[in-house]
Amino acid sequence: MKKILIVEDDISIHNLIKEILLKEQYELLDAYSGSEALMILERENVDLILLDLMLPNINGEEIIKKFSQIPIIVISAKISIDDKIENLLNGADDYITKPFNNGELVARVKVRLRNKDNCNHNLKFKELKLSFEDRTLYVCNNKVILTKTECAILKQLLLSPNKVISKSKMLELINYDTPDCDENSLKVHISNLKKKIKKYSEKKYIESVWGIGYKIFED
Amino acid sequence: MKKILIVEDDISIHNLIKEILLKEQYELLDAYSGSEALMILERENVDLILLDLMLPNINGEEIIKKFSQIPIIVISAKISIDDKIENLLNGADDYITKPFNNGELVARVKVRLRNKDNCNHNLKFKELKLSFEDRTLYVCNNKVILTKTECAILKQLLLSPNKVISKSKMLELINYDTPDCDENSLKVHISNLKKKIKKYSEKKYIESVWGIGYKIFED
DNA sequence: AATAAATGTTATAATTATATCAAAGAATGA
DNA sequence: TCATTCTTTGATATAATTATAACATTTATT
Numbered sequence: 001m002k003k004i005l006i007v008e009d010d011i012s013i014h015n016l017i018k019e020i021l022l023k024e025q026y027e028l029l030d031a032y033s034g035s036e037a038l039m040i041l042e043r044e045n046v047d048l049i050l051l052d053l054m055l056p057n058i059n060g061e062e063i064i065k066k067f068s069q070i071p072i073i074v075i076s077a078k079i080s081i082d083d084k085i086e087n088l089l090n091g092a093d094d095y096i097t098k099p100f101n102n103g104e105l106v107a108r109v110k111v112r113l114r115n116k117d118n119c120n121h122n123l124k125f126k127e128l129k130l131s132f133e134d135r136t137l138y139v140c141n142n143k144v145i146l147t148k149t150e151c152a153i154l155k156q157l158l159l160s161p162n163k164v165i166s167k168s169k170m171l172e173l174i175n176y177d178t179p180d181c182d183e184n185s186l187k188v189h190i191s192n193l194k195k196k197i198k199k200y201s202e203k204k205y206i207e208s209v210w211g212i213g214y215k216i217f218e219d
Numbered sequence: 220m221k222k223i224l225i226v227e228d229d230i231s232i233h234n235l236i237k238e239i240l241l242k243e244q245y246e247l248l249d250a251y252s253g254s255e256a257l258m259i260l261e262r263e264n265v266d267l268i269l270l271d272l273m274l275p276n277i278n279g280e281e282i283i284k285k286f287s288q289i290p291i292i293v294i295s296a297k298i299s300i301d302d303k304i305e306n307l308l309n310g311a312d313d314y315i316t317k318p319f320n321n322g323e324l325v326a327r328v329k330v331r332l333r334n335k336d337n338c339n340h341n342l343k344f345k346e347l348k349l350s351f352e353d354r355t356l357y358v359c360n361n362k363v364i365l366t367k368t369e370c371a372i373l374k375q376l377l378l379s380p381n382k383v384i385s386k387s388k389m390l391e392l393i394n395y396d397t398p399d400c401d402e403n404s405l406k407v408h409i410s411n412l413k414k415k416i417k418k419y420s421e422k423k424y425i426e427s428v429w430g431i432g433y434k435i436f437e438d
Numbered sequence: 439a440a441t442a443a444a445t446g447t448t449a450t451a452a453t454t455a456t457a458t459c460a461a462a463g464a465a466t467g468a
Numbered sequence: 469t470c471a472t473t474c475t476t477t478g479a480t481a482t483a484a485t486t487a488t489a490a491c492a493t494t495t496a497t498t
Binding site: 045093106111135 | 308
């Protein structure tokens with residue numbers, strides 16, 4: 001879940017932003033002054049900053065310069081084009097002027113977070129989360145490292161949950177990753193996968209369909 | 220030098236954009252239709268696309284979907300907020316409405332190209348602080364000097380924490396700094412980096428992903 | 439219940455990948 | 469130029485993965 005820091009001293013605008021973003025399932029952090037924002041930024045791993053420029057004590061420009069490695073969207077009433085340009089060049093990633101459109105705010109937030117998300121290709125099924133970029137499987141939020149073949153197999157199963165994949169079809173699908181794998185070997189990999197899942201979950205998830213193949217299922 | 224593709228059928232606007240960007244020392248490519256744009260994108264390594272939506276034959280939306288991995292700034296007369304939101308969500312990185320301010324266009328172009336350049340001189344991840352201007356790494360506030368190659372490698376890892384970078388990708392990324400580095404050599408640099416980090420931290424930070432590459436991680 | 443066929447488990451050997459070390463070769467700077 | 473540091477190379481050690489095969493269990497059929 002992505003962490004977004006909202007830096008805005010005007011309570012009503014702050015709450016409005018919060019309300020809009022809560023619907024999108026982000027973890028929200030609040031700062032009502034520049035110094036509060038700095039404190040949070042030192043402590044937390046923030047994924048995105050929504051930043052008002054005119055703040056009590058420390059002003060927004062300082063935060064932009066210090067934390068330009070974090071995506072920053074300026075939300076400001078400063079509509080002077082020179083302010084806009086200066087802040088963009090100094091490290092802001094986007095600039096929205098008040099009053100803003102709710103949908104556009106959400107869209108621009110998603111755009112800034114997208115690159116981070118997009119890179120990890122993920123598949124989810126109930127309490128299984130597979131990130132096949134780094135071959136990490138989360139079983140009830142417990143991290144398990146999969147081997148190349150295990151990952152390839154589980155990926156195929158998760159791509160069509162509740163649908164049986166025959167053994168020969170599976171071998172064909174994972175052929176690129178492991179050209180030498182045969183039915184005997186597949187059997188072993190499935191067994192190992194089941195063992196890794198069982199360690200952190202009573203649910204089996206992988207079911208064998210007698211005479212045909214395997215499928216992911218919910219019991 | 221960064222390559223920017225200008226996709227705009229209106230000659231006068233096309234030339235205006237060109238004129239503005241030429242001052243900034245970019246290499247400019249021109250497309251006056253969607254199909255021409257696609258042709259260029261298949262052939263060239265484009266760093267940024269400036270895209271008008273209403274084009275002869277293929278329309279801009281198709282280009283956004285197909286090439287969303289390249290930064291795209293939409294420049295459009297379509298001012299409907301829904302169009303804007305839809306295109307941003309579909310893969311556009313920014314959206315400028317006509318008529319645009321010249322300075323703002325340049326600023327937004329620079330912002331989109333900035334991440335690629337990495338103008339930021341510092342990167343932070345947990346108790347690692349890398350300043351790659353002077354190739355200094357702070358491990359739990361202990362100063363460690365890195366070599367050029369070590370610094371280049373760690374920089375790439377820190378730029379996308381928790382994401383695996385394959386060995387070949389890494390070699391590609393640090394190619395400018397060390398053109399002779401191969402997989403064997405990379406292995407040694409990683410080993411040396413790990414040793415330098417281990418001196419001041421029990422956390423490993425650099426994790427190798429078997430068969431793929433390396434990543435920065437938090438345990 | 440017996441049996442045959444399919445699936446499950448385990449151990450091991452072969453293969454493949456990574457880690458570390460030391461030394462040679464390159465690059466750098468006084 | 470020499471001395472120093474950095475990078476590559478290759479050798480060796482360590483580790484992880486995979487296929488194989490032997491054996492155990494389950495399932496379907498008679």
